[in-house]
Amino acid sequence: MTRTVPPKKEAAGPAVAKPAEAHPAEVRPDEAAPGAVARFVRGRWLGTVPGRIRLHAVLALGAVGVLLLLLAATVGNARDAVRTIGHDAGPQVVATGNLYFALSDMDAHVADVLLIGREHGLGIGRDESLRQYETRRDEAGQAAIEAAQLAGQDADRQKTVREVLQALGRYDRLVGEALLLSRQSGHAAGETPKPVIDAYRQATDLMRMELLPRAYNLTLDSGATVRQEYEEKRGAVQAGRAWVVLAGVAALAVLLAAQLYLARTFRRAVNPALALATAGTLLLLGAAVGMLNGQLDHLRKAKEDGFDSVLTLSRIRAISHSAFADESRYLLDPERADTYEQNFLDKALAIAYVDPGESRPLNLDTYYALIGRTAAEYPSASGDTRFLGLFATEAAKADEAGAEPRLAAVLRAYARVMDGDRRMRELATGDRRDEAIALRMRRESGGAIAEFERYDAGLVGLATLHRQRFQDAIGSADGGLRGWGALPPAAGAVLAALILAGVRPRLAEFR
């Protein structure tokens, strides 16, 4: 190994290559390599001024080179992070969130159709419901394909997607059966015959016990992958930044040491070229650290204020639609009304959990009372109007300028939906099922559908805000990286030229 190491002067570049006879240390490698190495190791060349100048130059070039290599690698890592979070996995995960939503909404439309029976004018009507069912069915299929692509080589996730598609086929058949029986019987709204309900039970159980959990887990799992990649890449950029600082400080130290050495040896105040190289290195280091800090900040914003919020809001939206469908199921299947009511409460609690304290039970009655006050008081909250659940996750990071007023509006709309639910259940348990169904299916102002749509629109608006922030952050990250691919080599050429220009005249004094 050591035998093939060329003398230092060659590594320093041609600009400092001087005729061999000028210095004792200078020996051509092809001529007397063993002797040269021995002399090099003995280090007598270090005792000469040109030798030391060369050493300084080589160290400076090396330090700047290391800095630039590390910088280039870190810029590559940052670029990679932006691509993964911003352009590949992030958006795809949001797309798989649509799978749960589409599936859940399919079952909701079926429940509506079976509930209204021959009274096609109720709600959005039978034909429109069936048309939307078909649309959601297509969307679910599309989202499943995207989920399969996102699953990549992950065998377990691939299997989950396959299970979803198989179950979807079975679900379709069961729904077809229920719809056929319902049409044949020509029943009135709210008087769905037992065989129809039995057929629907099979379908909705399949949907709620097998399809929806898998779809939900898929979204969570791909969200987990994005989180892991984010942590990993952010860690790589942070580590890269630390190494860049380290190499930068080392390069500056070497440049300053060279400056001092030349100043003392040649009794000159400043070596302008070396000073320029030092200033340039400092500038480059400052700009690089600033840029990397910016990238880390853009990434964090894209992840936390963009991606995380969009994912949470899509979960809230999916659960909300599913809860709203529980109202239809509650009216459709009185035998299971208790179960569907409990499901509704569980979903409400997942979205916004309020704590009635030890003295009161946590049931729908206490929930109605507390959620109304909680929504009215938000963003200020105290005691029992503090809330947990998915909305609390969003509230914890909502900023006053943008997200908070919108979130407040969404919460108030949610409380109105809950109030509609209270009135609907009061009617249903008070032997006024017809009125309960009419309220649940009413699209005009004050009706349950109208209130729910307003709430849903608020959720979509809030999600759009966060999606915009995601895109802005990714756009800034892309912009921040522009030019940094070419900068390290260009800076390398300039700094190398300056360093060499700095030592060359001094070496020339020894010719």
Next chain:
Amino acid sequence: MRIFRGAAAAAALAAAAGSAAACGLGAGEESVARKESLVIGVKADQPGLGLRAKDGTYAGFDVDVARYVAGRLGVPPGRVTFRTTPSSIREKALADGDVDLIFATYSITARRKEAVTFGGPYYVPHQDTLVREDDSSIRNVRDLKGKRLCEVAGSNSWRRVVEEREIAATRVKAPTYSACMDLLAARRIDAVSTDDLILAGFAAGRQVKIINAPFTDEKYGVGIRKGDLEGCETVNRAITRMYQDGTAARLLTKWFKESGLKLATSVPQFEGCS
């Protein structure tokens, strides 16, 4: 030599910057996903779920699921230690690091999620009602009106009937569910209502039946130290696999087949790691 002085200064700076970088990267404790051995908290007094035998070994559905998940985390049975973790100390045991994971009929609730990260649920039991085998007057929870219902100290299950559902049942106090079983046999109460898996464990070998009229969804989660998202995500993948490869169905059958309970053999909807 001047050069070396400069180099020494640079090296000192380098060391300082290097240690700063190390601090940034090494933050946080070790995830359960990367541990060589695991201490797992289970119940000691719940037949069918977590029961401690006289020789100190534990057996039950929770224990088997814990072993499977630990295996998927790369920890063989030989390096898994089980520890009795009663309900009252579960949060503290996790926070103090006394246990790495908890599989102990640990229901996920919004309030607990403030202090614990939950993997799973690995099963969603439902509250159901247990009556004497010859009793046909109770077919769903509403039929408990006017009946004598066991109220176990420290358990919320009776509240779900009497308070949340406002069903006027007569409460009869008992210290444990096992004491309820004796009261039921002695005809001093008519019904016991709680998670179906717990009922199934106690029902074995007794003249009782579960009415199969579930009215709640509980969520048995895996307790993990708050903030260990990597551990939680890995546990969720293990549970997904447990259902996909048929282990979940096998274990449910092994422990609860006799009870006549309707068992769910497809993966539950996860809570999400937070």
